[in-house]
Amino acid sequence: MPADFDVVIVGAGxxxxxxxxxxxxxxxxxxxxIALVDAPPGPLRSPPRTWCFWEPPGGPYDASLAASWPRLRVRSADGASAVARxxxxxxxxxxxxxxxxxxEQRxxxxxxxxxMEATASAVRDVPSGVGGEVLTRAACGERVLVRGRLVFDSRPPHRLPPARTTLLQHFTGWFVRTERPVxxxxxxxxxxxxxxxxxxxxxxxxxLPLDPHTALVEYTEFSPAPLDTDGYRRALRHxxxxxxxxxxxxxxxxxxGVIPMTDGRFPHRPGRSVYRIGTAGGATRPSTGYTFAAVQRQSRAIADQLRSxxxxxxxDPYGRRARTMDAVLLRALDSGRVDGADFFSRLFRHVPGERLLSFMDGGSRLHEDLLIGLRTPVVPMLRTVFELPFRTRRERAAAPSSPAPTGHEESAP
Incomplete structure (x- = not known):
């Protein structure tokens, strides 16, 4: 028997x-x-993870932060460092x-x-009438049809949208505790x-240091395919x-984690009453992989409209100009026209830190974008700008799902 709500949210990531x-x-x-439909414990439920973002002190989640930092550092391949205060x-x-x-407190x-704890097998418009519906199966096997005036689907996409360039940001991180204060x-x-x-x-x-002895240390790649488990282990040990x-x-x-970095256009509205949010709704910044801050902007904007x-x-979490610049950067990196390590090292050496963070979050103004653009390899980037309109958009499968983190201790030399 269907259950009816004003809003149905699929996924509790x-x-x-x-x-x-x-x-x-x-x-x-x-x-x-409101109905919040979350998958039962198992492979469809998001594993524990960390999210990073930037904002002024005193944000709504400050009491729950693991840590925050007033300085960021970027080290180039030769070891030279640039510190942004x-x-x-x-x-x-x-x-x-x-x-x-x-x-949960709220x-x-x-x-x-x-x-509701159930697996969503179909999310669609109501065949006749207004609203959307979610076909679910509970852990006991019972099927429940959940209907809402509006449905918001946050599940990861099964396929990425057609794109001219698609890379993956894939990483493995260790929470480490050292004997020395390093x-x-x-x-x-x-x-x-x-x-x-x-x-x-x-x-x-x-x-990301938590104290002198403890930090999250990650190895990250922007590349076409993830590594296997041994590949990440070797990279982190090195x-x-x-x-x-x-x-x-x-x-x-x-x-x-594995995060898509693509210039494909994620459809925000696959039906009359069905919307996608989060990564599936375009909240991941294609050139950096950051998502959490854009999810907050997207969620607040939706809630403000519905509650009023x-x-x-x-x-749209990012404007057209930001997405165009992302498409150029992704293609330049994937083609090898620019050296990624040199590109980002140069930006952090020559652009004030807070201006660069604003740019990375899609909040910079046109003149700031132009000033930042002058700090990039201009000729390769311009060549990429002129090439992009002639490239064909191609489909590809979504990134493989991320294995759950483990909580065991292990020793490393």
């Missing part, structure tokens, strides 16, 4: 939970009944478990919210290019032992 959080904020002009912003790290606990007080808790290493570079794309290390020289350490947990009774106009 960052996008689904964020939308529920903003919809359930106190003080709504229009009461909304952030007088107005902080680079913030939020763990999914802490975020979910914070969201959702538990929402009288018109219904939580980390600076006030500085996060955003990109460390003292790593072997792949034939296509780029690679770098990423270090980076922690030979590059960072951390000495004896324990790996207390790890995380893995306005007709929904689906927000």
């Amino acid at each position: 960052a996008a689904g939970m964020s939308l529920a959080y903003h919809l359930c904020a106190p003080g709504s002009d229009v009461p909304l009944s 952030l007088p107005r912003l902080r680079y913030k790290m939020l763990c999914s478990d802490a975020f979910e606990a914070l969201v 959702l538990s007080r929402a009288p018109d919210l219904c939580r 980390f600076d808790p006030g500085t996060a290493d955003l990109m460390d290019f003292r790593t072997p570079q792949p034939a296509r794309g780029l690679s770098f290390g990423y270090v 980076y922690t032992h030979d590059v960072l020289r951390l000495g004896p350490l324990h790996v207390t947990a790890q995380e893995h 009774g306005h007709r929904l106009r689906m927000p």
Whole structure:
């Protein structure tokens, strides 16, 4: 028997939970009944992970942050470092478990919210009439049809949209504890290019210190395909032992991810009453892989419209100019026309840190974009601009799903 709501949210990852959080904020002009459909424990449920973003101190999630940093550092392939000080912003790290606990506090007080644990097999418009419907199967095998005036689907896409360029940002990170105090808790290493570079794309290390002995250390690639488990392990052992020289350490947990970096156009509205949010709705920045801040903008905009009774106009997390620049950069990296390590190192050496972060978040103005563009290899980038309109958009399967992080300890030399 169908259950009817004003809003149905499919998936309880960052996008689904964020939308529920903003919809359930106190003080709504229009009461909304909401169903949040989350997959049962298993491969379809998002594993624990961390999200990073930047904003001024005093943000809504500050009480739940794992850490934040007032300085960012980028190291070039030769070891030279550029440190960006952030007088107005902080680079913030939020763990999914802490975020979910914070969201749960609000959702538990929402009288018109219904939580469902079931697998969604179909999300579509109601065949006749207004609204959308979600066909689900509960863990006991019972089928339930959930209908809503609006349906928001946050599940990862099965196929990526046709694109001229598609790379993957894939990474594995270790939470490490060292015997010696080797980390600076006030500085996060955003990109460390003292790593072997792949034939296509780029690679770098990423270090987020939690205290002098503890940090999240990641190996990241922008390239056409992920590595296998042994490939990530070798890369991280090389980076922690030979590059960072951390000495004896324990790996207390790890995380893995694969994020699409594509100039394909994600459809925001696959039906009259069905919308996609999160990565499936275009919230991942193609040139960097950052998603969390755009998910918050997208969720707040949707919630503000629905809670005030306005007709929904689906927000685009990034403007057309930002997406055009992303398409140029992705093609330049994939073609080998620009050296990725040199490209990003040069930007961080010559562009003020907060201006560059604004650019990376799609919030910079035209004249700022032009000034930043002058710090890039102009001739290769212009060649790419003129080439892009003649390239064919091609389909490809979505990135493989990420294995869940483990919580065991292991020793590393």
